[in-house]
Amino acid sequence: MSHSAIVIIGGGPAGMSAAVAAATQGLSCTIIDEGFALGGQIYRKPTNPERAPAPHPRGEQLRAEVAKLAQQIQVRNGDNVWGIFDELRVAVTSPDQHTELLQPQAVILAPGAHELVPPFPGWTLPGVMTPGAAQTLIKTMGVAPGKRVLLAGTGPFLLAVACQLVDTGVHVVAVLEASSRPAWLSLPLHGFRTPKILAEGLAYLNKLDRAHVPVRYGRIVVAAQGETELNAVEHAPVDAEWFPDNNRIETEQVDTLLVGYGFVPRVQLAQMAGCNLELRPDVGGWIPVRDRNLATSVAGIFAAGDGAGVAGSLVAALEGQLAGMAAARFLGAIDEATFTAARDPIEQELVRLKPLRRALDKISALQPGLMSLVRDDTIVCRCEEVTWREARAAVDAGSTTYRSLKMTSRAGMGACQGRFCWPFLSRLVAAEAKCSLADIGPPSARPPLGPITLGALAPQAQDK
Amino acid sequence: MPMTSTADVVVIGGGVIGASVAFALARRGASVTLLDASTPGRATSASAGGLWSLGESLGLGCGVILHTAQQGAGDGPAPLPRTFMDFLWTSNLRFPSLAAELRTLCGIDIEAESATGLLYLVYDEEQERHASRIVEWAGSDHGSVEKWTPQHIRDRDPLITHDLRSAIHFPGDNQVNPMLLTEALKRGACAKGARFIAEARVRALRCSNGRVVAVESDKGTIACGAVVNAAGAWGAQIARLASIEIPIHPVRGQIICTEALQPGTLRSNLSTRDCYILQKAHGEVIIGSTTEYCDFNTGVRYEDMCSLAAGAIRAVPALRNVTLKRAWAGLRPGTPDELPILGPAAELENFFHATGGFRTGIVAAPLTGEVVAASVLGQTPEFPIEPFLAHRFQFLTA
Known part of the structure; x- marks a missing residue:
């Protein structure tokens, strides 16, 4: 089971649905999730069932479906996917700092979103x-x-x-x-x-x-x-x-x-893998460009769920199914007709969900007044404790892109690589420098995405 | 199209060299416009900031391209010409006064350390032979390069592995923060009247009667009296806009960086057969770097991250449990002889080069700024520029 055809990153509704769809077509899958159990944030499983509220029934159902396909689906919980390198090589480190390089034939990105x-x-x-x-x-x-x-x-x-x-x-x-x-x-x-x-x-x-x-x-x-x-x-x-x-x-x-x-899609792995991104503030910011079948611009990499544009758990589960089927077709496990027959009902359901989703996006769209709250001494980058005064000085000195602002003010240079601060800091900078969010760009994504020790890497060194 | 402006000199490239040239020009009273394109992979941003005038010129890092070219001779990396060592040494001596000047001028502390020194760790017999040659090459005119015993090393830096034979100590090979240095030079230049234009990609050089008359960028066209090509690894591309060929090739350097540790965890800069290791003022430890030709690819390879980690742990075993924060890569401007390309181009009378800094751009920056600025303004440079003229490669490009 160690060499699955498909590696799925993220075990929320999108990741679980993708695994079920692909495994049903006979493909071996590995789901890697940082949590201790499948479910993601929305369907998180209690560690203390006596005290915690009962888990969501849709989450329980998806977990059961994955469990039923245990022959095809390997689940790696608590593991940290910290990089994607050339040729679909996925670097993953377990909590005991054991590092492995997986080489699947397809990758489904379902990492979800983080809060804004x-x-x-x-x-x-x-x-x-x-x-x-x-x-x-x-x-x-x-x-x-x-x-x-x-x-x-x-x-x-x-x-x-x-x-x-x-x-x-x-x-x-x-x-x-x-x-x-x-x-x-x-x-x-x-x-x-x-x-x-x-x-x-x-x-x-x-x-x-x-x-x-x-x-x-x-x-x-x-x-x-x-x-x-x-x-x-x-x-x-x-x-x-x-x-x-x-x-x-x-x-x-x-x-x-x-x-x-609201939420920001977690696009760092897509970025690292070289997938093209586009700016879509209505669904949370920068997202990977996808075609109708949820394929990114890199062959063999698919993206589903909130990590590819925030749309909630129902859309995520549907996209997961579609990505799972698309990966199965990409790997030749199903023919075009089977794929199309599976895609049609999923697309219809996505269309049904769309109007409400669009209306919610519009109501919750960020407004400029929110950017008026910072004071000079307000911290705008928490990792490096950079204040708005310091960041603005860098903007005034000509730094308007993520790269140059990071270099000159250290904003975004911390462990979170700008994931947390940049969605707002980029808006503040855009307002200050009178340029567009697209000009400013997304934060760069560099390995390792999650914490790993030097000792986790060293044993993999090849002697020269 | 954005408006047209004018400047005595347009400096293309906002890395450490461009900023230093702009600062030196502005200090001499020239009107300067500094253009920066903020390209991923700039060597300045992938530099650890080691000021290793001796270590690098004696073949710890520099010399690798020559070594590869001469492979088979079996002598290991060779030193670079004496005149280059003198150039770097002279430049390195500028840092204390430059740091003070920049702090006064723009309030930035460039974190120039004065007593760090560089230790080259010697693990085995073969390296021991190489090390003896280094001490011999170093001579005695640049401070005392000397061999340290394992006990001496432990007394100075107890975290360094005990499993070594000796180390060579290079006094004066300290470090600086390369990003703050660049920013301070840039702001210093602006304080002296220079104009900085960010995100300005140069699209064309307008030439007439053997002179560049204007620089066209996507942030506007600038009519100018002279142009300095400080575009680093992109130096050949900029020169080509004026139909000039120079042999600059990007040489990728990948580096990894740890979370911040207690400052002072490592007192010395370290260089080993596998990598270099140094702790920055913020506490992060930087471990670098590869030296490889791979065009303009700024990606990071898993295999190289692993070897850098292994090399660091071999030198400082306590790094095993330290968390890695980030890996990235920069493109150094490499030349066939590993020496920079400085000074006037033969083809156009007002086009000057300031590129080819390869592995020593940071330490060379102060003097590079001075000699190029002098050359642009028709003054006599304080250090002979002749060994670094592009002309020396004529046989290659003819």
Whole structure:
């Protein structure tokens, strides 16, 4: 089993669906996932089932389907894919620092997305975290992130996490949604073909209502206060472009603030493999260019799910199926007719989901006002602790691309390689330098993507 | 089309050499425009910043191309000409005063270290013979290059492997932060009146009556009195825009870099048969570098990452458990004799080269800036530029 035909990177809905689709066609697959069990963030499996809430049934079902195909699907949990080199060679290191170079005939990238957090005064205080981080605590261990929690940002994910916090017994002070209430009220108009999803959203709102958690629309967090840890949050109403009205700031005493303004596709492996990228802010930023069959510009590499454009778990699972079938066709395991017959229903379902998705993307599209929160001394690159004053000095000295800004200010030079800071920093730079996000470019992706030790590499050296 | 502007001198290339030339020109009162294209693979950004005037010129790193060319002679890497060692030595001596000047001028600390020194680790008998020759070549006119015993090495840097025979110590072969040096030179030039244009790719050189009259870039056209080609590995491409051939070839260097460790974990710069190792002021340890021809490919190879890691662990076993942060590659501008190409081009009367820095661009930058600037302005350079004229390759390109 060590030489699978297909290596699938990421074990969320896209990765699991891709493995099931390809394995059903008789192909051997290896799913590599950094988590301790398959599921990804959305279908994360509890490590402490007594305390954590029951896992999502769709996740349980996918895990069961993968388990049924154990003959074809090898699952490597806890492993770190840190590079893709020429000729589809995938470098992977296990937690004991054993390193291996896999050489599959096809690769399916399903790495998912990470959360998008804008820099604002106080955002680096302990007690400020992302909704996803809080969700991980709840889902795996049943542990609450704090006692009094405020959620802020945009998108339905905030509501989902707020409900999970309520279920865990946390006092949720409020949910602040940056977009206006009328914008959200228009959603049923676009989602009439997907009533189940709308119902899911309504159920969140009802639950929060019953728990007396106010959902306040058209408000954003403008600052977090505290000396050594968070103790209060300032928030203000915003206009249509999310510029806050600083005369109407309210202060809320909380010990935890969860901030998330959507997601950014994790494209670093695609980049490293040489896949062409395109800028698509509507689905999270830079994404790999894909054809109808989810093939990237590099032969043998396919991309599915949020990592190729944020669209949620249902789309991810469908794309995973399509990528699995496309890889099977690429490897000659199925003929054109079989492939087309499988593709048609998947595409129809994707079309059905599209209007609601588009409407959500539009409502949650980042507005320029969010970029007005940074002050001179606000940290804009957390790894290297670069302030906006320092980054702006570099911009004023002529650095407008990721490369030159990194070289001159160290912003993006840390371990995260700009993954965390650059989605916002690039917008700040674009505004400051009056250029476009496309001109500025994505952060470069260099191996290793995850942490490995020198000792993990050395044994692989070939004696000269 | 963006507007036209004018400058006495246009310097093409915002790496360390271009920035140094621009700084030296601006300091002499010339109006300068510095153009940078921020191309991936610039040698400056893939440099570790070692100022190894002696080590490199005596064949620890430089000499590899010549060695490859002469393979079969069985003598190992050879030293470069004495005049080049003198050039690098003279340039290296500039760093303390340059650091002070740049700190005053633009507030940037270029992290020029003064007492790091370079240790060349000797593992076996064959290297021991090579090492003896190095000490002999070094002579005594550039400080005392001497052999250190294992005990001496341990006293100085306890983390260095005990499994070695000796080391050669090169005093004065210290280090600097190459990115901060470049940025400080650039800002220093601007403080002296130079203009910097970022993301400006040069598309054409407009020539008339044996002179370049204007530089066309995608950020505008600049009418000029002289042009300096400081485009590094892309130097041949820029020269070709003026129908000039120079033998510059990209030589890839891959390097790996660790997470930040406690500063002072490694006190010396290290060079071994496998790699060099040095710790930067931020605490990161840089391990480099390969020397290979592969056109303009700036990718990193898995195999080379592994050999660099193995080489580093052999020299400093404690690095085994240290986390790797990143690997990347730069393209050094290599020439057939490993010496830079500096000074006036024979073909056009106002076109000057400042490229071919190969493995020593950082240490050579201060003096390169001075001699090229002097040459452009018709002054007598303080160090003879003749050995570095492009003319020497006439037999190759004719």
